[in-house]
Amino acid sequence: MPDLEVSLAVAPSALTEPLLNGEVVPEGITLRLRKTSVEENSSRFPQVDCDVTEVEISTLVKAIEDEAPFRALPLFTSGRHFVHSGIWFRFRREVSLQSLRGKIAIATRYWSPSVIWQRKILGMTYGVQAEDISWVTLQPELVDASLPHQILSRLETLGRSAEELASTG
Numbered sequence: 001m002p003d004l005e006v007s008l009a010v011a012p013s014a015l016t017e018p019l020l021n022g023e024v025v026p027e028g029i030t031l032r033l034r035k036t037s038v039e040e041n042s043s044r045f046p047q048v049d050c051d052v053t054e055v056e057i058s059t060l061v062k063a064i065e066d067e068a069p070f071r072a073l074p075l076f077t078s079g080r081h082f083v084h085s086g087i088w089f090r091f092r093r094e095v096s097l098q099s100l101r102g103k104i105a106i107a108t109r110y111w112s113p114s115v116i117w118q119r120k121i122l123g124m125t126y127g128v129q130a131e132d133i134s135w136v137t138l139q140p141e142l143v144d145a146s147l148p149h150q151i152l153s154r155l156e157t158l159g160r161s162a163e164e165l166a167s168t169g
Contacts, residue, residue: 007050
């Protein structure tokens with residue numbers, strides 16, 4: 001019986017390195033491997049030219065939401081833990097998460113997985129919806145996705161960090 005040929009695009013990591021270095025060889029499959037990055041795969045999804053690709057889960061969610069045709073089977077090897085080291089506030093008086101309405105929030109990207117979680121937690125737990133906040137993002141989006149029309153957002157283009165932006169207000 002002929003081998004099944006599968007192309008796989010993944011980033012080097014502890015989970016993928018055994019495949020990439022040939023330590024693990026799947027039986028019955030001829031694996032064509034391509035070392036990439038999750039960011040590269042996410043930005044090219046759904047136009048990716050392989051069978052299985054490692055992407056951010058937000059990339060798949062957005063592709064499904066947009067009813068985008070895609071060929072690759074998405075693979076998630078990370079993102080199963082919270083990457084949040086903390087929340088920064090410019091302290092002037094007592095702060096509550098409900099008081100974020102009408103304020104500015106800084107995020108890596110609007111569609112990054114951790115920011116999706118943050119928005120959902122703010123909305124479901126504290127009643128603060130994404131449209132209640134103005135967003136400043138630090139990186140361009142990986143997916144070609146427009147923001148909902150009611151969202152105010154701008155990309156930080158001066159190279160300032162989240163800590164610098166938070167400290168200056």
